[in-house]
Amino acid sequence: KNEVEQSPQNLTAQEGEFITINCSYSVGISALHWLQQHPGGGIVSLFMLSSGKKKHGRLIATINIQEKHSSLHITASHPRDSAVYICAVSPLGNEKLTFGTGTRLTIIP
């Protein structure tokens, strides 16, 4: 059974701080997704990656396939980054995305 674990569950930081959210999973995957869920509930896809590193603005996502681990980094964090960040994985050979429980990030001005 595929398990996706995220840490921390909650994170509060001051504006400008460097943020790291971690995700570990237990089975071989074809891709890992980082998603952002806003307070209203809507979900936005931030990254989809299967190896290496991707960068978009102040967001960086990395994945280590051998260690079954991914990190999401936010540089120069801002209050508008406050949201729940969700890691989700696509196991090899099927379309059943498995989601982590999410990390609730709060950035204080």
Add this chain to the structure above:
Amino acid sequence: EPEVTQTPSHQVTQMGQEVILRCVPISNHLYFYWYRQILGQKVEFLVSFYNNEISEKSEIFDDQFSVERPDGSNFTLKIRSTKLEDSAMYFCASKRGPHTLSYNSPLHFGNGTRLTVT
């Protein structure tokens, strides 16, 4: 930028009633999904749909659930006889290609339909 649209944003229904949740995926996308999120819990996969048929479904997706792509643009989720425990946010998503290592096709989510069963 094209987006996935879901209607209604909020649906209230009585236990035992049938509900249909509607989604319009992005027009050139080929893979369609429904997920649900019970309040305070993680998002769960319900079903994937490709080439006019279900390709994968979870244990949650029992005989009370069905999906349809009736007209080439809409993608619907029907719950035949709703139960209290069906109360959740239901998300539709679509993507252009499959989840394979060689195909980088991000997932696009709708804003969700909050279903409340009373």
